[in-house]
Amino acid sequence: MDDRAEPPRDxxxxxxxxxxxxADVDAAADPAVAEVLARYFQxxxxxxxxxxxxxxxxxxxxxxxxxxxxxADLPLPELEQALTSPVHEHRLAILCxxxxxxxxxxxxxTANPHELAAIYELYTRSTVYINNWDLVDCSAxxxxxxYLLDKxxxxxxxxxxxDQLWERRIALIATQYLIGQGQTADTYKLAAEVLDDPEDxxxxxxxxMLREAGKRVSEDELRAFLxxxxxxxxxxxxxxxxxxxxPISRKQYLAR
Numbered sequence: 001m002d003d004r005a006e007p008p009r010d011x012x013x014x015x016x017x018x019x020x021x022x023a024d025v026d027a028a029a030d031p032a033v034a035e036v037l038a039r040y041f042q043x044x045x046x047x048x049x050x051x052x053x054x055x056x057x058x059x060x061x062x063x064x065x066x067x068x069x070x071x072a073d074l075p076l077p078e079l080e081q082a083l084t085s086p087v088h089e090h091r092l093a094i095l096c097x098x099x100x101x102x103x104x105x106x107x108x109x110t111a112n113p114h115e116l117a118a119i120y121e122l123y124t125r126s127t128v129y130i131n132n133w134d135l136v137d138c139s140a141x142x143x144x145x146x147y148l149l150d151k152x153x154x155x156x157x158x159x160x161x162x163d164q165l166w167e168r169r170i171a172l173i174a175t176q177y178l179i180g181q182g183q184t185a186d187t188y189k190l191a192a193e194v195l196d197d198p199e200d201x202x203x204x205x206x207x208x209m210l211r212e213a214g215k216r217v218s219e220d221e222l223r224a225f226l227x228x229x230x231x232x233x234x235x236x237x238x239x240x241x242x243x244x245x246x247p248i249s250r251k252q253y254l255a256r
Contacts, residue, residue: 145177207240
């Protein structure tokens with residue numbers, strides 16, 4: 001008789017829970033990584049991430065942890081509750097999972113408009129917990145942009161006028177999904193709304209989306225926007241927006 005320990009069962013066979021997911025993230029914690037991430041995401045006093053808690057799990061590790069959970073259909077109320085965790089990586093894992101489920105709900109073969117709506121509503125109730133750029137960037141395109149693809153975009157304009165930095169970034173980054181579908185009008189309108197925004201992370205988001213709109217849909221549209229607003233654009237926004245233009249054009253826009 002072979003008395004070696006049996007290999008662990010695939011946990012999908014045993015049934016998975018949101019608590020299992022959080023426990024798996026905790027098990028991957030590394031204090032040395034936490035110190036690096038705390039600096040990177042500016043958790044120090046005065047930093048934009050101050051007050052958050054890092055346990056030291058990189059995004060690449062979290063995506064690996066998530067693989068068995070992607071088809072587990074964890075209950076949305078459980079995920080919403082977990083999104084209130086004080087631990088940054090817990091929220092990151094939940095948001096990546098929600099983004100994946102939103103993406104599947106958008107595909108023709110797995111379309112589920114009811115789930116997509118429920119995820120979007122959960123998301124918009126929870127923006128206070130989506131409070132760093134990685135949390136926004138991993139989720140806003142699929143959840144907010146995907147849901148609003150065939151709907152009025154009024155929620156984006158409510159967010160862009162928020163006094164909360166991260167809600168303004170959500171509005172901008174959500175348009176990444178729209179850009180991928182060839183729709184750029186809202187990217188340009190939202191960018192015009194934040195020309196005087198005080199936050200560099202909003203400038204970066206706006207410039208990034210402008211660059212994507214020019215690269216993926218129409219460089220002529222991007223140039224038309226730059227011709228109108230380049231002299232008013234914050235330097236960071238402008239640099240991001242022109243990054244893929246030819247060197248002569250970049251120099252000319254910067255000289256303005």
